[in-house]
Amino acid sequence: MSKYELQISEPWDFEHPAGSNVFSAFGVGVIPGPDKPNYGKEFFLLNVEEPFEMEGELVKQLICAPRYEGDTMQMVTSSKCIVGIARVKPQFQLGISSSVNSEEFVYCAIGSIKVT
Secondary structure (H helix, E strand, O other): OOEEEEEEEEOOOOOOOOOOOEEEEEEEEEEEOOOOOOOOOEEEEEEEEEEEEEOOEEEEEEEEEEOOOOOOHHHHHHOOEEEEEEEEOOOOOOOOOOOOOHHHEEEEEEEEEEEO
């Protein structure tokens, strides 16, 4: 698994327990998204290196997708890209063979991702 750095820009007051808006996660892989309007066809699944609490729930996994039209999943996984980020609800554990169900995650942030 490759290691990634995520930098949260919105919400502007996000702070990881390590003391900044930057934290690390390990890429699991690209998985299919929910087959619903307004959702991406695929998401990049990440396991957070140091889980943290957000809105009273422990965040261990995230999914993200390109934020801007024209950006690709290839940019998300191999270079730097602005992404929409959702946290996987703590009662769910996704893997490389999973497909994302809209009830399993909560959209939570905008930020950038890059390979470290």
